[in-house]
Amino acid sequence: MSHELIIGCIGKPSAGKSSFLNAATDSTAKVGNYPFTTIEPNIGVAYYLTECPCKKYDKSSLCSPRYGSCKDGNRNIPVKMLDVAGLVPGASEGKGLGNQFLDDLRHAHVLLHVVDVSGNTNEKGEETTGYDPINDIQWLKEEIHSWIFNNLWKRWGNIIRKQASTKSPADLILQKKLSGYGTRISVVRQSLENIDLREPINLSVWTDDDVHKFVNSFLDVRFPTVLALNKVDQSTSDLNISRICSKYPDYSMIPTSALAECFLRKMKSQGFIEYKEGDDNFKTYDDCSDNEKINTKLKQSDDKLKGRLEKLRDLVLFRYGSTGIQTAIKEAVELKKFIPVYPVKNLKSLSCDKSGGSILRDCMLVPQGTQVREFAGMLHPDLDKYYLYAEGITGQRLGETDEITLSNNIIKFTTAAIEQSNNNNSNNNNNNDD
Numbered sequence: 001m002s003h004e005l006i007i008g009c010i011g012k013p014s015a016g017k018s019s020f021l022n023a024a025t026d027s028t029a030k031v032g033n034y035p036f037t038t039i040e041p042n043i044g045v046a047y048y049l050t051e052c053p054c055k056k057y058d059k060s061s062l063c064s065p066r067y068g069s070c071k072d073g074n075r076n077i078p079v080k081m082l083d084v085a086g087l088v089p090g091a092s093e094g095k096g097l098g099n100q101f102l103d104d105l106r107h108a109h110v111l112l113h114v115v116d117v118s119g120n121t122n123e124k125g126e127e128t129t130g131y132d133p134i135n136d137i138q139w140l141k142e143e144i145h146s147w148i149f150n151n152l153w154k155r156w157g158n159i160i161r162k163q164a165s166t167k168s169p170a171d172l173i174l175q176k177k178l179s180g181y182g183t184r185i186s187v188v189r190q191s192l193e194n195i196d197l198r199e200p201i202n203l204s205v206w207t208d209d210d211v212h213k214f215v216n217s218f219l220d221v222r223f224p225t226v227l228a229l230n231k232v233d234q235s236t237s238d239l240n241i242s243r244i245c246s247k248y249p250d251y252s253m254i255p256t257s258a259l260a261e262c263f264l265r266k267m268k269s270q271g272f273i274e275y276k277e278g279d280d281n282f283k284t285y286d287d288c289s290d291n292e293k294i295n296t297k298l299k300q301s302d303d304k305l306k307g308r309l310e311k312l313r314d315l316v317l318f319r320y321g322s323t324g325i326q327t328a329i330k331e332a333v334e335l336k337k338f339i340p341v342y343p344v345k346n347l348k349s350l351s352c353d354k355s356g357g358s359i360l361r362d363c364m365l366v367p368q369g370t371q372v373r374e375f376a377g378m379l380h381p382d383l384d385k386y387y388l389y390a391e392g393i394t395g396q397r398l399g400e401t402d403e404i405t406l407s408n409n410i411i412k413f414t415t416a417a418i419e420q421s422n423n424n425n426s427n428n429n430n431n432n433d434d
């Protein structure tokens with residue numbers, strides 16, 4: 001499985017998945033008000049905004065990310081985003097475009113279900129009025145469930161025989177069968193634990209009900225899902241959002257308007273507004289003071305554009321605090337509990353190269369539970385091969401099996417090769433001293 005975090009956008013046709021991708025990334029995926037505009041998956045790079053340690057260690061002016069950006073300690077860490085074809089009820093059995101594209105999601109770490117909460121499209125993505133988006137939340141979950149359940153159930157006989165002949169623990173057997181979804185053993189163990197199952201587990205006595213229970217639990221652990229309640233710019237959305245919130249108080253959900261974000265980005269690039277992604281407002285020429293107007297590069301908008309911008313400000317930004325796109329990405333990364341880790345070569349300067357430059361250049365998002373040595377291997381196979389020890393920010397040694405947390409996420413590795421070259425240098429220096 002790839003080490004970069006992948007967010008998979010799912011939802012019915014015309015919910016706004018491709019618009020969301022375009023709003024969150026620099027991608028220009030095709031958008032259309034007809035179902036199945038997207039057939040092949042689109043990929044883009046979105047950014048997870050978090051506080052960079054450069055702020056705490058007073059290095060903001062020197063911070064130089066290799067990927068993404070950092071401004072005044074606000075770091076944008078790249079995450080991959082995948083937009084697939086729309087799902088319709090029955091997709092796991094081949095309806096709509098079938099379940100081929102469900103397979104595109106196998107490597108996603110977290111799912112973003114884009115829900116059209118305006119009620120203006122039915123379950124197939126066709127125009128209508130008064131449709132209840134709660135339906136979509138329910139059937140889509142069931143489709144993803146069926147996709148995994150069917151894959152497991154059709155091989156259940158085989159699974160039982162395997163356990164009987166190898167006497168392997170159930171978690172190992174299940175992990176192998178679910179490995180196509182990039183499943184680690186810890187995920188299977190967690191899924192079993194969450195439904196109070198502990199080894200030894202005899203899979204031969206499981207009924208289809210037991211397998212359903214396990215799949216439910218597995219889905220929660222393997223594919224945590226954020227709901228992007230999209231199209232909040234529509235007047236019919238408000239009421240539906242309240243209903244969804246009261247029906248699913250424990251779900252993770254963010255109101256969004258992909259259309260508004262795309263529009264604001266476009267207006268910004270055309271010079272009509274000043275706007276920063278995630279902000280709760282923008283500035284037009286008319287918002288400038290008389291003094292600012294003399295120097296501003298902002299273009300003046302005509303009445304039609306003024307009206308559109310005002311409406312968007314009222315319906316989306318003032319009401320919801322932002323277009324929700326950046327918040328939804330942040331929510332997705334944090335729901336999956338990924339942790340940013342900064343490998344450095346020098347713990348004082350936080351430099352990432354031998355010359356003392358490239359301050360906090362590298363950053364990687366790793367899953368919760370990642371251990372120190374395991375992280376070394378993710379960075380480079382040689383780091384693992386020649387591994388000697390690792391140190392945290394205060395120079396304290398970190399154990400190989402210590403889990404990386406937000407308080408030990410700046411790490412320096414020393415390998416046999418580095419130790420050797422340090423020794424050579426100090427020998428040379430000693431010789432010179434003689």
Ligand SMILES: Nc1nc2c(ncn2[C@@H]2O[C@H](COP(=O)(O)OP(=O)(O)OP(=O)(O)O)[C@@H](O)[C@H]2O)c(=O)[nH]1
Nearest residue numbers: 013014015016017018019032036037038086258259
């Ligand atoms: N009002 C409003 N319309 C939106 C929003 N997001 C997307 N749309 C519109 O919804 C329609 C479908 O958008 P797409 O992004 O193509 O939807 P999709 O989910 O990718 O659809 P498929 O590729 O067919 O599965 C387009 O007309 C978009 O302009 C939004 O936030 N508000």
Ligand SMILES: [Mg+2]
Nearest residue numbers: 017018037038
């Ligand atoms: Mg699309």
